[in-house]
Amino acid sequence: MMVRNRQYGSKFAVAVAVGMLPLMSFAAGELDVKIGLTGPLTGSQAAIGKDHENGVKLALDRLNAQGITVGGKKLRFELLSEDDAADPRTGMTVAQRLIDANVKAVLGPYNSGVAIPTSKLLNDAGIVMTTVASNPRVTMNGYPYIFRIGASDTQLGTRMGTFAALKLKAKTFAVIDDRTAYGQGVADEFIKAARENGIQLVAREFTNDKATDFSAILTKIKASKPDGIFYGGYYSQGGPLRRQMKMLGLKGYLLGGDAICNEELAKLGGDTVDGNVYCPQGGPVLEQTAEGKQFVTDYKRRYGIEPLTYAASFFDGMNIIAKAMQKANSVDPKQYRAALAALNQPGVAGTYQFDEKRDLKNSPITVYTFKSGQPVAISESK
Numbered sequence: 125m126m127v128r129n130r131q132y133g134s135k136f137a138v139a140v141a142v143g144m145l146p147l148m149s150f151a152a153g154e155l156d157v158k159i160g161l162t163g164p165l166t167g168s169q170a171a172i173g174k175d176h177e178n179g180v181k182l183a184l185d186r187l188n189a190q191g192i193t194v195g196g197k198k199l200r201f202e203l204l205s206e207d208d209a210a211d212p213r214t215g216m217t218v219a220q221r222l223i224d225a226n227v228k229a230v231l232g233p234y235n236s237g238v239a240i241p242t243s244k245l246l247n248d249a250g251i252v253m254t255t256v257a258s259n260p261r262v263t264m265n266g267y268p269y270i271f272r273i274g275a276s277d278t279q280l281g282t283r284m285g286t287f288a289a290l291k292l293k294a295k296t297f298a299v300i301d302d303r304t305a306y307g308q309g310v311a312d313e314f315i316k317a318a319r320e321n322g323i324q325l326v327a328r329e330f331t332n333d334k335a336t337d338f339s340a341i342l343t344k345i346k347a348s349k350p351d352g353i354f355y356g357g358y359y360s361q362g363g364p365l366r367r368q369m370k371m372l373g374l375k376g377y378l379l380g381g382d383a384i385c386n387e388e389l390a391k392l393g394g395d396t397v398d399g400n401v402y403c404p405q406g407g408p409v410l411e412q413t414a415e416g417k418q419f420v421t422d423y424k425r426r427y428g429i430e431p432l433t434y435a436a437s438f439f440d441g442m443n444i445i446a447k448a449m450q451k452a453n454s455v456d457p458k459q460y461r462a463a464l465a466a467l468n469q470p471g472v473a474g475t476y477q478f479d480e481k482r483d484l485k486n487s488p489i490t491v492y493t494f495k496s497g498q499p500v501a502i503s504e505s506k
Contacts (some may be wrong), residue, residue: 136236157455158204159184160222160230160251160440162215167323168334168360171388171432172234174333177205178427179435180231181420187456194449198433201446210235211335215242223249228455229445229501231438233257236277236305243270252464253458254441256406256434258382259309263481269461271478273441274434275406275487277306280381281307283404283489284354288314288379289321291491292402294351298327300365301343301356307333311356318354326350331434332357338365342372351375352400359384363392370396377402386432390497397494402502405433405488407473409501419472430498440471 161180163173172199184201191198202348204225206218215238229252233239240256246253247267255262256274263272288294297318301311315325327347329341342365345353353369355362355378362384369378376402385403393401410416410431419439423431448464449455468477477485492499 153197154200155194155455157199157201157449158227159201159226159445160219160225160227161205161207161438162218162222162230162232162238163208163234165205167209169210169234169358171194172383172434173207173360174388175432175435176232176234176438177203178423179431179438180442181456182422182435183428183439183446186212187442187446188208189444192446192450194455195453199446199449199455201442204290208233209234212237212241212334215239216245219245223251227251228449228457229254231255231441231445234310234434236262240305250458252445254445256437257306259305261305261309263483266293267480268465269457270486271464271482273444273476273477274436274484275382275404275489276311276483277313277381279487279489280404280406281310281356282314283491284402285317285319285323286321287356287402287404287491288318288352288377289323292352292377294318294377296322296324296326296344296348296350297352297354297438298329298348299325299354299356300329300331300338300345300351301401302331302333302361303359304357306334306381306383307356310383311354311355312380313344314354314356314381315411322379323382323461331357331361335361336364338368339372342368342374346372347485350376352379354378355380357383357386359386359389359392361392363389363397365444366396366401376400381405382406382433385492385499387430387498388432390494397497398435399493401494402491403499404491405482406486406487406489407437408438409490410472412501413472415472434473436471436473439477440473442468443471444476 165173208215236259265433301307392399451463452460
C-alpha cells in the first residue's frame, strides 16, 4: 500500500512564489548546492528528458522556498542539466562534467545503456546517483552511491508477461527489441514470464533505437500469426511500429515496457494506438491520490502540458536527496549516502525505501491501455 504525503500541495504554492526571487535576495548565510541532471534533452527522446527536468525543477522551487537548513546554513539548490543524447559515450562525458562541477547528486540517466557505465564513474567519484533506468545491471554491482527510484526490468517485464497470459489469455507472442540495454532487458524478462505462464514464443526479432521502417520484420512475424507483439524499446520507435502493424494487417496486441507508456506513443502512432496496446508504469496512478492530483495540477500550471511517465519520480528523487541531507546534517554525499539508504519516505510516486542493492523494496506496477491518445490505467499489482 502506498503512503501519501498530504502536505505537498500547500508547500508547493509557496515554492512557486519564492523560487522566482532574484538571486541577490538570498541571505549571505546560504549554502549553494549544485545538483546534476543527465538525460536525453534533445533527439527522439527529448520529450521524456524534458519531462524529467521539469519534475526536478518543481522540487527545487519547493525546497528553495522552504529554506531547509543543513549545518546551520540555509540551502539553495541549483540545477545543472546535461544532455546525454541517450548515448553511452556522451553520457560518460557529461557525467564527468558534472563531477568536475562538484555536484552533490545526479538525477538520471534515463536510459539503461547510459546508466550502466555512468554508475561506475559517479560511484567512483563518490556522488549519489538516483535513476529510473530499469535494467537489473544498474544495481547489480552493488555500488553504494547508486539508487534506483523506479521499477526494474525484472518487475516490468514479468508483470507484462503474466498480464499477457492471465488477462489477455494470449497463447502466442512475437518479441522485438531495439538491442539497447533497456530494450533487451525488459524483453528478456517478458519472455521468461510469458513462457512460465504457457505462452509460446513464435519469433524473436531485433531492430535498433533509431529505426523507422519495421516492414521487413513485421512481414516475417505476420506469417506466424501471433496473438500479439511485445516491443522492448522506446516510444519513438513504438509509435511507428504500431502504425505499420496495422498497415500490414497485424491486428493483435502491442505490449511494451514503461518506455512506451506515455502520450508521445499515441502522437506518433495516431489512432492505431488503441485499446489493444498495453504498457506498465511503476507506482500508483497520480490522479487517484490527493498529492498526485496536486502534482499534475501544478505541473500543468507551470509547463502547460501533462506530465509523462517519470516526472513525479524525479520530483520525489530530488526531495529524498534533500531529506537525506537533512538527516545526515551534511550535503556531502559521503555523509548523507547512508541516510538515503536507510530512508523510509513517502512521496508523490510512491514510498521510498531501499533494499541492500538500493532498489526499491516496494514498487507496485500499474498497467495502462490507451484511449483517445492518452494512457488509461486498468490495473495495479500489489
